[in-house]
Amino acid sequence: MNEEYRLATALAELAEAEIPGAAPVEALVRRGRRTRQARTVSVAGAATATLVAGALVTASVSGALGASSAGHRPGVPAQPSFHYRLTAWGPGRVIHSSVIDGVYDPVNQRASITVTNEPGTGFPGPWEEHLAAGRCFTKDLDSAGPWKQWTLSECGLPPTVVPGVELSASSGTLLARLNAAGSTRYQGRTGTGAAAIDTWTFQVNVPNVWNQPVPVTGTVTATASTGLVTEITTLEHRTATVPSVPKGDTLRDSGWDWKLSDYGTPVVATVPSDEPPASPAPSATVPPTVSPIASPTVSPTIRPTVSPAVPLESATPR
Amino acid sequence: MRENADGQSEYSAFVSVNWSRYLRVAVLLTGDRHRAEELLQDSLVRLYVHWKRVADRGDPNAYLHKMLVNGNVSWWRRRRREQLVAEVPDRVDPGGQPERHERLRAALRSLPYRQRAVVVLRHYADLPERQVAQILGCSVGAVKTHNSRALNRLRELLAWDSTDDDVKEKETVR
Structure with missing residues (x-):
């Protein structure tokens, strides 16, 4: 192994042994x-x-x-919450566009998101998810049905950029997590002054439903003056990763586009008053199985690891 | 996020999201958690004072790196003077860090401050050589020299076992 790489790894290990408290x-x-x-x-x-x-x-x-x-007002949260909008893309009728809109508070682990799938694809209509009190709740917005309770892994909250890499608004934190899971490379700065943007690329291998490593590449951009992430794009290279499918035949690349904004937005996510007494069992038709941010993969609606019984790729038109 | 006239919200957001990262950089630079927190807080207070100017120029990260490196150098010089009359006692690690952490920490402490800064900025903060040169106020060539000498020195103090990734103490007694 490269000596400099070993040094970097050892330094990271030494540094990560320090557990920083909240920023004063x-x-x-x-x-x-x-x-x-x-x-x-x-x-x-x-x-x-x-x-x-x-x-x-x-x-x-x-x-x-x-x-x-004059003008000083304390009270900015120690770690800001943020609004994010996540758009999925992919070829075909089944691997389609989904949009997740919501706010996430990483300190208090609160989230409120709305998931919308493209109509006519067989996926459920819009639903709402709340993360509160260490639990996750969903509600079908079309039928205005009752709130249902799920485990966090079933809901896909807190959000993950790639499996095992939790979303962070801090470019430093996010890049450290991506480095731990794969590799990142600084691509430089564009713009000047307050408009300056830093860009990194990354690559992480994630297991698919067949437990094969699938490369996911992407970019992270952040405002240079604050280090706050503004956009993350991911591209999951799915072509010919399944032994039973001919190379390049039915598998296609797919990706995600995160846009982060509104840092410090208060997150209102409460335990629903009509909360059911027991958690329902997951089924193929309920939202969490196709949740676009369901861990541990990049593509919520097309996540083969979440719903392996549904051969999403093979349903893609040729 | 709402901004007031002097960018306090922007400063607060910058500090809150970057605190952990810079604290770790400071720990590697100083070799001491308490000293690192002190150094980082002093640097962040200076950053607050100059926030508008620094943010307008668009690079508070470079400014903060420079403050950390220069602040550590100042402290280092004071400490060396103090050592003329009183030996600083060995650091006791109450957290019981693994032995290899202590070996690496000791190896880093043995480096001259510029070499140490280059090692931390290049290999932990992952900054390009050009940026490290700007922070240290030297040429890219000087950064390469410091890096090369630091790696040679670390190679003398530590051995990189060919069969595993751990940093291991060189078996020869020096």
């Missing part, structure tokens, strides 16, 4: 504000002392203090 954001802001006020006083005092009389010094100092403290 409010304390840092308070310290930063005090430091800035002190600097403002110092600079204003020095400048005015050389130019004007003592009375003016007092005025400029109080003015600077007022200006520097």
Whole structure:
């Protein structure tokens, strides 16, 4: 193995052994504000002392203090929640487009999403999923049926970018997870100033329903100034990964496009009042089996590992 | 996300999502968790003070890396002066980290600060050589030299076993 790779692995292992606590954001802001006020006083005092009389010094100092403290509002959550919109794509009638729209709070493990599948494909109509109190609930929106309770793995919450890689709004966290599962490569920066965007590519092998490794490649883009992820695209290379299917015949690549935004959006996800007493058994027709963000794969509606009895690929028109 | 005039929300979001990553970089740079937290907090306070200017230029990550490296250098120099009159006691690891972690930590501590910074920024933070050069204020060639010397030094202190991935202590007594 490459010596530098070993060093990188050993460093990562050593670093990951440290368990960071929550970022002391409010304390840092308070310290930063005090430091800035002190600097403002110092600079204003020095400048005015050389130019004007003592009375003016007092005025400029109080003015600077007022200006520097104006507009500060603490209360930003330690890790922001975020809105995401996930679009699935793939060829054919069955492997079709799905859209997941929702908000996710990684700190409090709350999520509220709506899943919409393209009509006429045999997949269920829109449904809503809530992650709250360590449990997951779904509700069929067409029939306005009762809330049903599921395990987290059945619902696919919290969301995963690829199997085993939980979605994170932090590019650093997300890339570390992707590196642990596969590899990433920095592709550079585009734009300048606040509009600057950093881009990485990644590759991860994930097992399919036949337990064969399927390569998933993709890109991660993040705002350079904040490190917050703005978009993730994944491409699952499915061609000729199934022994029983001729190469290139019925299997097609498919992919996902995540767009993240609205950092700090409050997430309202409560335990439904009409919650059933017991968890229903999963079936082929209920939403969780085809949930677009069902772990552990990239493609929720076409997830062969979730519903292996449904030969989705073979149903693809030739 | 709502922004106020001086970008406090943006700063808070930056800190909250990058805290873990930079704390780990700081731990590798300093070799000490408490010192790392102190260094990172001091650097983040300075970042707050200059946030608007830094964010407008579009690269608070580079700024923070530079603050961490320079802050560690300052501390390193102070510590070396202090050592002239008092030996710093061996660090006791209350968390009972694996032995190989301690060996790697000790090997990193033995590197000159610039070599150590290059190792951490190149091989942990995964920054390109050009960016490391900007952070350290030196040429790309100098980064390559520091990297090469650091790897040679680590090779002397540690052995990379051909049959497993673990970093193992070299068997020869030095």
